[in-house]
Amino acid sequence: MEGKIEKKSGIRTNAILLALVSVMVLFEILIRAEGKGSLFAPANISNLINQNAYVVILAVGMLLCILTGGNIDLSVGSIVCLVGAVAGTLIVNMGMNIYLAIIICLLFGILLGAWQGYWIAYVRIPPFIVTLAGMLLFRGLANVILNGLTISPFPENYLRLFTSYIPESDNDALQMTVSLSVAGVICILYVISEIASRKDKIRKGYATESSGAMITKTVLICAFAMAFATLLGLHKGLPIVLVWLAVIIFVYGYFTNRTVPGRYFYAMGGNEKAAVLSGIDTNKVLFFAYTNMAFLSAIAALVCCARFNSATPSAGTSYEMDAIGSCFIGGASAYGGSGTVGGAIVGALLMGVLNNGMSILGIDANWQKAVKGLVLLAAVIFDVLSKKRRKND
Amino acid sequence: MDDIILEMKHITKTFPGVRALDDVSLSVRRGEIHAICGENGAGKSTLMKVLSGVYPFGSYEGEIIYDGKPCAFQSIRDSEKTGIVIIHQELALVPMLSIGENMFLGNEQGTKFNIDWNETYGKADQYLKLVGLHENSHTLIKDLGVGKQQLVEIAKALAKDVKLLILDEPTASLNEEDSKHLLDLLLGFKKKGMTSIIISHKINEIAYCADSVTIMRDGAVIREMTKEEGFDEKTIVNAMVGRDLAHRFPQRVPNIGPVVFEVKDWTVYHPTYHDKKVCNDISITLRKGEILGISGLMGAGRTEFAMSLFGHSYGTNITGHTYINGKEVVMKSPKEAIEHKLSYVTEDRKGNGLILPEPITTNTTLSSLYKIVKKGRKITIDRDMEVNEAKKYIKEMGTKCSSHEQIVSNLSGGNQQKVLLGKWLFAEPDILFLDEPTRGIDVGAKYEIYCLMNSIVEKGKSIIMISSEMPELLGMCDRIYVMSEGRIAGELTHEEATQEKILTMILNSEKGRVNLDGRKD
Numbered sequence: 054m055e056g057k058i059e060k061k062s063g064i065r066t067n068a069i070l071l072a073l074v075s076v077m078v079l080f081e082i083l084i085r086a087e088g089k090g091s092l093f094a095p096a097n098i099s100n101l102i103n104q105n106a107y108v109v110i111l112a113v114g115m116l117l118c119i120l121t122g123g124n125i126d127l128s129v130g131s132i133v134c135l136v137g138a139v140a141g142t143l144i145v146n147m148g149m150n151i152y153l154a155i156i157i158c159l160l161f162g163i164l165l166g167a168w169q170g171y172w173i174a175y176v177r178i179p180p181f182i183v184t185l186a187g188m189l190l191f192r193g194l195a196n197v198i199l200n201g202l203t204i205s206p207f208p209e210n211y212l213r214l215f216t217s218y219i220p221e222s223d224n225d226a227l228q229m230t231v232s233l234s235v236a237g238v239i240c241i242l243y244v245i246s247e248i249a250s251r252k253d254k255i256r257k258g259y260a261t262e263s264s265g266a267m268i269t270k271t272v273l274i275c276a277f278a279m280a281f282a283t284l285l286g287l288h289k290g291l292p293i294v295l296v297w298l299a300v301i302i303f304v305y306g307y308f309t310n311r312t313v314p315g316r317y318f319y320a321m322g323g324n325e326k327a328a329v330l331s332g333i334d335t336n337k338v339l340f341f342a343y344t345n346m347a348f349l350s351a352i353a354a355l356v357c358c359a360r361f362n363s364a365t366p367s368a369g370t371s372y373e374m375d376a377i378g379s380c381f382i383g384g385a386s387a388y389g390g391s392g393t394v395g396g397a398i399v400g401a402l403l404m405g406v407l408n409n410g411m412s413i414l415g416i417d418a419n420w421q422k423a424v425k426g427l428v429l430l431a432a433v434i435f436d437v438l439s440k441k442r443r444k445n446d
Numbered sequence: 447m448d449d450i451i452l453e454m455k456h457i458t459k460t461f462p463g464v465r466a467l468d469d470v471s472l473s474v475r476r477g478e479i480h481a482i483c484g485e486n487g488a489g490k491s492t493l494m495k496v497l498s499g500v501y502p503f504g505s506y507e508g509e510i511i512y513d514g515k516p517c518a519f520q521s522i523r524d525s526e527k528t529g530i531v532i533i534h535q536e537l538a539l540v541p542m543l544s545i546g547e548n549m550f551l552g553n554e555q556g557t558k559f560n561i562d563w564n565e566t567y568g569k570a571d572q573y574l575k576l577v578g579l580h581e582n583s584h585t586l587i588k589d590l591g592v593g594k595q596q597l598v599e600i601a602k603a604l605a606k607d608v609k610l611l612i613l614d615e616p617t618a619s620l621n622e623e624d625s626k627h628l629l630d631l632l633l634g635f636k637k638k639g640m641t642s643i644i645i646s647h648k649i650n651e652i653a654y655c656a657d658s659v660t661i662m663r664d665g666a667v668i669r670e671m672t673k674e675e676g677f678d679e680k681t682i683v684n685a686m687v688g689r690d691l692a693h694r695f696p697q698r699v700p701n702i703g704p705v706v707f708e709v710k711d712w713t714v715y716h717p718t719y720h721d722k723k724v725c726n727d728i729s730i731t732l733r734k735g736e737i738l739g740i741s742g743l744m745g746a747g748r749t750e751f752a753m754s755l756f757g758h759s760y761g762t763n764i765t766g767h768t769y770i771n772g773k774e775v776v777m778k779s780p781k782e783a784i785e786h787k788l789s790y791v792t793e794d795r796k797g798n799g800l801i802l803p804e805p806i807t808t809n810t811t812l813s814s815l816y817k818i819v820k821k822g823r824k825i826t827i828d829r830d831m832e833v834n835e836a837k838k839y840i841k842e843m844g845t846k847c848s849s850h851e852q853i854v855s856n857l858s859g860g861n862q863q864k865v866l867l868g869k870w871l872f873a874e875p876d877i878l879f880l881d882e883p884t885r886g887i888d889v890g891a892k893y894e895i896y897c898l899m900n901s902i903v904e905k906g907k908s909i910i911m912i913s914s915e916m917p918e919l920l921g922m923c924d925r926i927y928v929m930s931e932g933r934i935a936g937e938l939t940h941e942e943a944t945q946e947k948i949l950t951m952i953l954n955s956e957k958g959r960v961n962l963d964g965r966k967d
Contacts, residue, residue, distance in 0.1 A: 257830055312825040313815040320812055323801035330759055330790065330798055331813045331869075332781035390803060 068439075069383060069396060069432070073403045080410030089413055095288035097409070098281075103216070103360060105405035106294045107133070107353040111376035112383070112397040113305045114349035117342045119380050120309075120318040122325065122389035124180040124339075126346045128169065128187030129353075129376055133369030135195040136162050136354035141204030141364030144211055151211045155355060162351025165191065166344035174339035184343075188373070196366045205363035215297070215359035218289040229286035236282030240275040247271055294356060301352070306394040318342070322389025378425070379404055382432040403428070451476040451641050452610060457496055457508035466492045467506070468665045474610070474658075479632055479642045481656035483649065483682065489665040490645045491535075494612050498532040499525040512610075529609030533599045535618060541588035546570035548587055549602045573601040577631060593624030600631065611635070612643045617651060618745050629655045647743045650953060653679045661685045683949045695921035696893065698900040700940075702924060703734030705772075706908055707877050712766035714747075714754040724750045724761055726932040732877065737899060737909045739923030741916060741948050747932040748912045749793055752879045756790035757783035770877075784813060789875035791866055793882035793912070795859075799866045802855035806847060806865055807836040809854055813873040839868035844894055860891025867898060878902060881912045896922060916945045930955040 081092045118124050136158050143154040169187050172178045220231045254261045309315040320328040321335045358364050383400030385392025411421045452474040459467040467489045474480045482490045495501050499519030510517045519525045539548045546567040556562030570583035579597045617625035632642050658672040669685045671677040714725040724747045732738050740748045753760035757780035777783040792798040800809050811818050811832050820828040836850045843864035884892040913919050919926055926943050928935045928951045935955035
C-alpha cells in the first residue's frame with residue numbers, strides 16, 4: 054500500500070485510529086467499573102455494527118461530496134426517509150416482489166440525486182442551498198406518501214436480506230466455525246496479496262518496508278480479524294449487513310484510491326481551475342458526487358427499513374450530520390481535496406462507539422449530543438493545528 | 447532648490463530564491479507626477495509595496511524618508527496615516543456595497559457604534575464631484591464600469607487626506623477616453639499641490655503627464671530623467687532597452703518544418719462583459735520545430751488568446767478557425783485540446799497549474815491519467831507506472847526535490863515550474879503554449895527552462911511562448927507576433943526583431959486606435 058493518499062494522511066488516520074482505540078478502552082473501564090457488563094460483549098459488538106451500518110454507508114458518500122471542495126449534502130436524512138416511504142409502500146402496502154422493489158428504490162434514489170446534482174453541477178447553485186431545499190422537499194414528500202403514519206411490518210424475506218446472520222442457524226458451534234473460517238480465508242487472502250505486492254515491488258526495484266515491520270503489521274491485522282470473528286461467532290455469527298458494508302467499503306476505497314475518476318475528486322478539491330485546464334470535466338465530477346450520495350442514501354434507507362422493520366415519517370432525522378461529522382473526524386479537509394474512505398469509516402465508528410458507550414453508561418441523550426459536538430470540534434482543531442505545525446517546520 | 451517629499455535609500459528586498467529589489471534609491475519632489483516604468487518583474491510594484499507598508503519595516507533593507515522623517519511602516523494603515531495612499535492594479539472595492547460605503551470603508555464617519563450615514567453620503571458626493579464622477583453615491587460598485595471604479599478609488603484616496611498618491615497601472619484596464627480623463631485629473635491635482643507616483647507600461651501616457659521618470663530593470667534603477675532634462679517616448683524606450691543579450695540564452699540551430707498549426711480570424715469576447723472584444727480577428731501560423739513568441743503589454747490579450755485556443759478555456763462567443771496539419775479542428779474543451787496534442791502551461795502556476803497540497807507524482811500525471819492505467823483495465827491506475835513516469839520527468843526536467851512524493855507547495859518557484867512543464871510534457875503535446883514560463887524564478891532556473899525549450903523543439907515539437915520579458919522573446923524565438931489591445935500589431939523574424947521595433951509597433955497601434963476612436967465619437 055504505497056502512494057499518495059496513505060502517505061499524506063497516514064499519520065492522521067493512525068491518530069484517529071488511536072483515538073478510537075483509546076475511547077473504546079476508556080468506555081470499557083468505565084462500563085466495567087459501573088458493573089454494566091462490557092463494551093466488548095459479543096452481543097454489543099454485533100449491535101454496534103447493526104446500529105452504525107447506515108452511518109458508514111452515508112459517510113462514504115459524503116466523503117466524495119466533501120472531496121470535491123468541502124461541499125456537503127444536507128438532504129441525506131430526508132432521502133433516507135423518502136426512499137424508505139417508497140419502499141414501505143411498494144413492499145408492505147402493494148406487496149410487490151422485494152427485489153423489484155429494491156431496484157425501483159435504488160433507481161429512485163439515483164433520480165433524486167440527479168435532480169440535485171444537475172442544479173449543483175451544471176447550474177452551479179451552491180450545494181448547501183440545493184440540498185437544504187432537498188432536505189425540506191424530500192421530507193415533505195415522504196410525509197405526504199406516508200400520510201404521517203408508520204408503515205410496518207416488512208415481510209420476513211426482506212428483513213432477512215439486511216438483518217440476518219451467517220449462518221442462519223442456532224447451532225453455536227456452527228456459528229463459530231463459519232465466522233472463524235470466513236475470517237481465516239480473508240486473512241489468508243490478505244497475506245497472499247501482501248506477499249505478491251512485495252515481490253512485485255522487489256522485482257521492479259521499488260522501495261519496500263522492512264520484512265520485520267511487514268510481518269508485525271500482518272500478524273496484528275490477522276490477529277485483530279480473528280479476535281473480531283471470535284466475538285461475532287459467540288453471538289449468532291456474521292451480521293449480513295457487515296457483508297454489504299464490506300462490499301461498499303471495498304468498492305469506494307478502490308474507486309477513490311486506485312482509479313482515474315477517483316483521482317479527479319482529489320484534483321478538483323485540490324485546485325479546480327488546474328483540474329479544468331488538465332482536461333477534467335469538473336461538472337461531471339460534481340454531478341456524480343451528488344447522484345452517488347443519493348444512491349448510497351437509498352441503500353441506507355433500505356438498511357434502516359429492515360433494521361427498524363418500519364418506514365416512519367421521522368426516519369433519517371439528522372443522519373446527514375452523522376455522515377458529515379464522520380468525514381471530518383476521519384480527517385477529510387473542510388476545503389476538499391483530502392480525506393480517505395478509511396478515515397471516514399473510522400470517524401463513523403468513533404461516533405458509533407461514543408453513542409453506544411454513553412448509552413450503556415446511561416448518560417442522558419442530551420449530554421450525548423453535547424459530547425459528540427465537542428469531539429467533532431476537537432478532531433478538526435487537532436487537524437488544523439497539526440497542519441499548521443507541519444507548515445512551520 | 448528641490449523640495450523632496452519622499453526619499454527611498456538603498457532598498458533591497460529578497461524573496462526566497464529571488465532578489466526582487468537590489469539597492470534601489472528613489473527620490474520624489476513635492477508636487478510632481480513621478481512615473482516609474484519598466485518591464486514586468488522589474489520590481490516596480492514591489493518597491494511601492496515596500497513604500498506603503500505592505501511589506502513591513504524590517505522585511506527589507508534600506509530606509510525611507512518621508513517629509514523629512516524616517517519611516518518604519520508596519521502596515522498599510524501606518525502609511526495611510528501619514529498621507530501615503532496606494533491604489534493597486536486590482537481594485538479593492540466591494541462590489542455589493544455602495545460608492546459611499548466603499549469610500550469610507552475602514553474610515554467610517556461618525557462613531558464606532560453609530561455610523562453617520564448622512565455625513566458619509568454627503569462627503570462622498572463632494573469627493574465624487576472633485577474627481578468628476580457624475581454618479582449618486584448610493585450606487586452599488588458592481589453597477590459601475592472599470593473606469594468609474596478607478597475614479598471611486600481615487601476619491602477614496604482623497605477622502606483619506608492623501609498627500610502622496612501611488613497608482614499602480616491605473617489605466618491598464620481603461621479605454622483611451624477614461625485613461626485621458628484620469629491623467630488629466632492627476633494633472634489637476636498636481637496644480638493643487640498633490641504628489642503622485644504612477645506606475646505604467648504605457649509610455650505615451652508617461653510622456654503625457656509625468657514630470658520625471660525612473661526606469662527600472664531586474665530590480666534596479668537604470669536611469670532617472672526629469673522634464674527639465676527633457677524626455678519623450680523615444681528616449682524612454684531607448685532607456686528601457688540596451689541589455690547584453692549574449693550568453694543569457696542557450697544556442698540552438700533552428701530546424702523549422704512546415705506549418706503545423708494555423709489560427710484564422712480568431713475573435714473572443716470577455717466572459718463577463720459580453721460586448722468587449724478581448725481577441726480581435728487574430729490569424730497566426732506556427733511551424734514545426736519553431737519557437738514562436740507573442741509579445742505585448744499587460745492586458746493585450748495574449749493569455750486570453752492562448753487559453754481560448756486551448757479548448758475554449760477562456761472567453762465567450764468564440765469565433766474563428768483552427769487548423770492542425772492543414773485539417774480544420776474544433777476544440778471546445780481542454781480535454782479535446784489535449785487529445786489534439788495541445789498543451790497550455792499557465793502563467794499562474796499556483797492558481798491554475800498545480801495542485802499545491804499534492805505530491806509531484808499526482809501533479810505530473812494529472813493531464814493524462816489514462817496513460818498510466820493498467821493494461822487491460824479500464825480505469826485502474828498503475829501506481830508503479832505512475833511513480834516511474836514521475837521520476838522520469840523529474841530527471842528530465844532536472845527538478846530538485848527530496849523525492850517524487852514531495853508536496854509541490856514546498857518546492858521553489860523554479861522547481862514548481864519544472865513540475866508544471868513536466869506535467870504538460872507528460873501529455874506528449876505537439877504544440878506547447880508556454881505562458882510566462884520564467885515568471886518569478888531566478889536567473890539560473892530561467893536558463894534551465896530555456897534549455898528545456900530548446901530540447902523540446904529539437905524533438906520536432908512546436909512552442910508558442912508568451913512573455914512580457916522582451917529580451918527573453920528576442921533571445922529565444924524564431925519569430926515574434928506583437929499583440930496590442932487584442933489585435934496582432936505586427937510580425938517580426940528573429941533577425942529583424944528588436945525591443946525598439948516591438949515597442950514602436952505597440953505604440954503605433956495604440957495611436958491608430960485613438961484616432962479611430964476619435965473619429966467614431
